[in-house]
Amino acid sequence: MDPLRSTPQACLVADVGGTNARLGWTRDGRDVQQVVSYRCADFVSLADILLHYADAVAVQHAGLRLRDAVVAIAGYLDQDRLVNANLPWDVSVALTTEAAGLGSLALINDFGAVAHAIPGVPRHALVSLAPPRQDQGLQVPALVLGPGTGLGAALCLDQTGAAVLLSEAGHAALAANNEKECDVLSILSKRWQHVDSERVLSGPGLMNLAEALCGLAGESPCYERPEHVVSAARAGDAIAQETLEIFCGWLGSQVANLALTLGARDVYLAGGVTTHIAPFLHAGHFRQRYAGTFIAGRVPPPVWRIEHGQLGLVGAASYWHAHRGLRSKTAVKDDA
Structure with a gap:
């Protein structure tokens, strides 16, 4: 053929x-x-x-x-x-x-x-999550990732989009960064021997996170789908709001870890989940955790959320x- x-x-x-x-x-x-x-x-x-x-x-x-x-x-x-x-x-x-x-x-x-599509995305279709000092257009290698059914991640290696490096970042082990995340991982590790990143940082992972937080609060899970968690958070539900805050913060750390590991000069967030939780991503927890990972004078690459269907x-x-x-x-x- x-x-x-x-x-x-x-x-x-x-x-x-x-x-x-x-x-x-x-x-x-x-x-x-x-x-x-x-x-x-x-x-x-x-x-x-x-x-x-x-x-x-x-x-x-x-x-x-x-x-x-x-x-x-x-x-x-x-x-x-x-x-x-x-x-x-x-x-x-x-x-x-x-x-x-x-x-x-x-x-x-x-x-x-x-x-492959990133070089063709117009700059007006990008929303800044971690702003650059000056937008210089696409900088490669560019990390492209996003939570959806799983957690996808790839590198765009050139300005044309012809060269792409895929990864299995979504299946790498998820690392906790604070006491609450350790508690969540402790619960999830009783269900799965290997708790990979997409057990939390994905659409289904958002449900796993919400259920774990309900358990820690001594309450029965009451959300049936990820969009129900988002709707409840917008309506002021405390556990749903905590779920989105932890999700966004954890995602910020994971994005920073991948950017450091892969030497990314630009970061682009895609995937359906990022669109649905956009107000929570922009609320600050993502940016704080992302920027906080770059220490000792390291400058974090800009992060863009893509609005392109x-x-x-x-x-x-x-x-x-x-x-x-x-x-x-x-x-x-x-x-x-």
Whole structure:
């Protein structure tokens, strides 16, 4: 199979999650057109989604052939098979390519796609969390991370977004920084032998944190979903507010640790959770813990929160633009 060929007129790009898939197409690897969203459960396979969209585009644009496809998707490739527990169907790269009528198909890690997209994000779409002395534009290496279903993290290594380094930072052990965090870790360690960062710093992790704090307060958990914790905090619920404060502070320390470890010169926060808890991120606990990690004269890199709804698609388009001249016998992939 020829994974990314330079001859097609345009490329189909997709950002596929466990519930929804967003699709579009690009000619130049920058502008993504005709973005639509589908429910994954309404289709029998990934190939079915890709073919359905390609047929719809062909009806509207006579002569346009979407022969390439780049799909940003959580998980990793084990030879030909995608390993992802959250999708409603199995994915084989070869069978999907054939069934969708494609000449090439690349599956890239979803957070790697976000890192590919960073150079194309306009500065007006960024909100400062830890302001720089002067905004000098994108500085590389740039750390891109964010809590969602898990805690994704990657490095954008160049100004074009072509070179990206993925990480498994979300699965590294979570370190406590104060007595309350030690108490939370003590509770979580009774459930999991290895308490990694995304056990707290993610959407599901927010629930774990809230439950632990309820236990420490001698109360029964009363939140069913992460958004319920956020709503309760906004309504003045004390434990919910404490949950968001600790979450933001802990995230600040984790971001600083990764920036120091990886030598990042810029930091960008993405992911759905950061959007939902934005007022709490800006309230101060994140910035205090983040800045407090840089001692002995070290200057913390600026931190930006991204307000952009199509990073996965833009990243997939950027990946195609950077790699479409490559030829190989196997599927191009980012190993997550």
